[in-house]
Amino acid sequence: HADIAMYRAKESGRNSYQFFTHQMQDRLNERLKLESSLKQALENDEFVLHYQPQVDLSTGKIIGLEALIRWQSPTLGLVPPGDFIPAAEEGRLISAIGEWVIFAVCKRLQSWRRQGLKIVPVAINISALQFMEQKTEELVKQALNEYMVEPKYLELELTESLSMLDPVTSISLMQRLKDIGVSLSIDDFGTGYSNLSYLKRFPVNKLKIDKSFVSGLTNNPDDYSIVKAIIRMSQSLGLKTIAEGAETAGQIALLAAENCDAIQGFYFSRPLPEAEICAMLKERPRLDISEFGRNKDRGA
Ligand code: C2E
Ligand code: MG
Ligand code: MG
Ligand code: MG
Numbered sequence: 001h002a003d004i005a006m007y008r009a010k011e012s013g014r015n016s017y018q019f020f021t022h023q024m025q026d027r028l029n030e031r032l033k034l035e036s037s038l039k040q041a042l043e044n045d046e047f048v049l050h051y052q053p054q055v056d057l058s059t060g061k062i063i064g065l066e067a068l069i070r071w072q073s074p075t076l077g078l079v080p081p082g083d084f085i086p087a088a089e090e091g092r093l094i095s096a097i098g099e100w101v102i103f104a105v106c107k108r109l110q111s112w113r114r115q116g117l118k119i120v121p122v123a124i125n126i127s128a129l130q131f132m133e134q135k136t137e138e139l140v141k142q143a144l145n146e147y148m149v150e151p152k153y154l155e156l157e158l159t160e161s162l163s164m165l166d167p168v169t170s171i172s173l174m175q176r177l178k179d180i181g182v183s184l185s186i187d188d189f190g191t192g193y194s195n196l197s198y199l200k201r202f203p204v205n206k207l208k209i210d211k212s213f214v215s216g217l218t219n220n221p222d223d224y225s226i227v228k229a230i231i232r233m234s235q236s237l238g239l240k241t242i243a244e245g246a247e248t249a250g251q252i253a254l255l256a257a258e259n260c261d262a263i264q265g266f267y268f269s270r271p272l273p274e275a276e277i278c279a280m281l282k283e284r285p286r287l288d289i290s291e292f293g294r295n296k297d298r299g300a
Pocket of ligand 2: 187
């Protein structure tokens with residue numbers, strides 16, 4: 001029994017060794033099981049993408065979408081990415097999943113365009129491992145080609161920590177992606193190691209303020225200061241700023257007052273399945289943001 005084992009582990013060094021190897025074995029088995037289910041899921045085409053709108057804070061227009069993966073498992077139901085992406089990363093399956101995402105998004109963009117929908121750029125999350133494998137450039141080109149999608153409709157989200165791991169290689173990889181014509185953003189900004197001198201050299205278009213700062217915006221003065229500082233810095237580097245995870249009107253009002261460019265958060269919409277996002281783009285491509293008191297001309 002785990003509790004007893006834990007107790008004994010505290011009592012004796014030798015038992016603790018046994019306890020932990022046992023537990024590690026269990027975890028390893030769990031992970032191997034998950035990894036093989038994920039491989040299976042890929043073969044059975046069980047992954048789906050949901051899309052969350054990004055709303056421009058001066059016009060209310062939906063200016064982009066972020067594609068977010070889910071696993072529609074026949075046994076587990078809809079599994080969120082937090083529950084399987086880390087295992088996919090450890091098991092090196094992330095590249096195959098990442099490849100699926102790139103092609104699925106381009107295919108979707110083509111189908112939306114064929115339906116006569118006015119499309120907006122779609123952002124894709126690129127995992128560190130996938131990025132460092134250096135195949136991404138080729139895959140992106142292939143997918144754009146295959147589905148005849150203009151590169152400007154694709155945005156790649158990279159994380160700060162990833163880019164700082166090996167800044168010099170990252171910069172050249174980013175530049176090659178940039179040369180294709182896709183745009184790049186730094187995801188979860190503020191949570192990784194920010195070597196600001198490198199940030200200046202990253203050929204990115206956009207910073208996404210991490211939702212941990214946004215959620216504290218109205219009641220934590222430190223978070224407010226951090227968000228303000230990120231927006232100023234982003235502006236002075238000539239980058240667009242988008243705030244992730246805005247759930248309340250109060251948060252959005254502050255972000256609007258600080259001239260944040262755009263919002264992605266539950267307040268406007270949760271990530272939606274394909275059919276629903278399609279309907280939203282058709283019926284409500286522009287949301288009412290009049291309560292946030294910013295008009296088109298401000299912040300220009
Ligand atoms: P992320 O890229 O930072 O994506 C934003 C996450 O914040 C999404 O969670 C989204 O649903 C959530 N979010 C957006 N607005 C709000 C809000 O107002 N309140 C709250 N509480 N949450 C909000 P999700 O879809 O569970 O994705 C989690 C993470 O999984 C993503 O974080 C990303 O790191 C990873 N992920 C998702 N799809 C992919 C993918 O296709 N490939 C890779 N490599 N990673 C992915
Ligand atoms: Mg993201
Ligand atoms: Mg994020
Ligand atoms: Mg994240």
